[in-house]
Amino acid sequence: MIISEETKSATADRQLFIKMVVSNWELQNQRFNGLIDNLSDEQMLLPVAAGKNRAVYLLGHMIAVNDGIIPLLGLGERLFPDLETPFVKNPDDITAQIPSVAELRGNWVELNKTLTAYFNEMSADEWFTKHSAISEENFAKEPHRNKLNILINRTNHEAYHLGQLIFLKP
């Protein structure tokens, strides 16, 4: 197959966009990790401010929401489907049965490793295809609502909760 210089350049552009988005996601992950690594399991059970979510809830919420990227991008099944009920469908509840902080820390590491591996396997063009929560019809009208857009959106979501978690910074 002969690939023209223009096609190569279009692919290089797409690779550059992807690098911009993925590197911003990684930056938020680094900040998130830097913060929770400095909080003890006991501190993770504290609310970030009076009457607000506990840090452990925000960690579980982050895992459950970012785990949802896997099916949204058509990459496979969620790793931790059981976390949706306590951390997405319900608000923080001190009486709810939730996994230990140690277990959630492990889930978070495993999820980010898995997402990174999936992202590394995706072709540049695949990122610009539709995600599973938009219809073909709407995607034809709004092609910016592609898989890469999901990662931009989820990165903003992570930054939002990072701004709350930082309140526990020692």
Added chain:
Amino acid sequence: MIISEETKSATADRQLFIKMVVSNWELQNQRFNGLIDNLSDEQMLLPVAAGKNRAVYLLGHMIAVNDGIIPLLGLGERLFPDLETPFVKNPDDITAQIPSVAELRGNWVELNKTLTAYFNEMSADEWFTKHSAISEENFAKEPHRNKLNILINRTNHEAYHLGQLIFLKP
């Protein structure tokens, strides 16, 4: 000038990517506005949590940081250079002389109108050129650190503080 189909398609790609980034910035602005529009000037003087920044500080901080996008992108001068000292170079200080909440609300609206006008005038290719805080040498090595990347980064920054401001939601 004859423009090839491939060049047209590369420009369309860039335009799509810009739309993704700008629409995510606009989404954070909409959320930010929805929140501060529902807080009275008196409520804006409250800290978002005990011992944390006041909402008025976060508003001033957001104006000062996003105002910095203008020179970083080589679009012109800051609109409100006087806000850098109280809202970026210094932490929140209840004894500091700062503009009124009403004045800052006006500054924020004016800034976003100005940024939107600037963004609408920028060509697709211009967004992928280097911003003013990176050297030619480093940009040659890291071309993803372009003007559009600044907007991705500032959008995450806005989401981060939005996550804090939400604590005052009535």
